[in-house]
Amino acid sequence: MRFTYFIFLLFSVSTGLFSQDCKQGTLKESIYESMELDSVYLIDIDFRIKYYAKLSKEILPKYSMLKSQIKEQIKNSDLEKIEEIAILYDNTRKIILNEIKESQRRIYQDVNAYSKLNSILIFETLDLFPDSYALLTNKSRIGNQLKDQEYQLILNIFSNYEHLLQENNDCINSFFNEMSQSKKELNIIEIFQNTGNKTESETRQGNLIDLLIWAIN
Structure with a gap:
């Protein structure tokens, strides 16, 4: 009898513990507004997935000999x-990327799923094939912390291998044109480009450094 009563009491307590109402939290109005706007990134995600796939499955393998x-x-x-x-x-x-993810967590409590996924895709693509101008040598990028000696190292390497751009001119132009055309077709917007102010010299330097980084990986 005592054992039966004990089981009944234990069941009652357990039921009470696990049947408590879980109250819904309340987010700031600005976060709700951000959540509603987040869906605009769905199209970008679709395009970036397609570009990533085309880059990894078609374009880069096609130019493996250049590499x-x-x-x-x-x-x-x-x-x-x-x-x-x-x-x-x-x-x-x-x-x-970590700064962007931390900002999403701290400011928006990680509710902007599509925006976050879009950012991850951007930086995964930049891992697949580099953009050294965007992340390193674009001095107009907010937060650029490239040191003078690091920039000088890049300049020295560019000077040592600039001849490769001329020696492989047709193939390199075809390679970058194919990437640019694919981005255009899929409405891919490149980040940190200082649009309108990027010089021909900066483009040549960036292209060569990108090729060298790609070649050794």
Whole structure:
């Protein structure tokens, strides 16, 4: 009898614990407004997934010979320097993405799922093929912390291998044009580009550094 009563009491207490109402939290009005606007990123996500797939499955494999040719031209004495630039680039990419994710968590409590996924896709694509101008050498980018000696290293490597742009001119132009055309078709907007003020020299420098980083990975 006592055992039966004990079981009944235990069941009653347990039921009371797990049947309590879980009250719905209240978010700030600005966060609700942000949630409603978040769906606009659905189209961007779709386009960025398609571009990522095309880049990884079609464009980059198509130019694998270019990648090999560039890698073969890299001197052993410069390999470590290019690796240093590649590490600097990758660390910067991760830092910026983490800052965006932290901002989403702290300000918007991670409710903007599509916006966050869109950001992740942007920086995953920048991992697949680099954009050193956007993340490193674009001095107009807010928060750019590239040190003078790091920039000088990039300039030195560019000077040492600028001849590759001329020697592989047709193939390199075709490569970058194909990426640009794919971005245009899918309405991909590049980040941190200082649109309208990016010089031809900056474009050449960025393209070569991108190719060198890509070649050693």
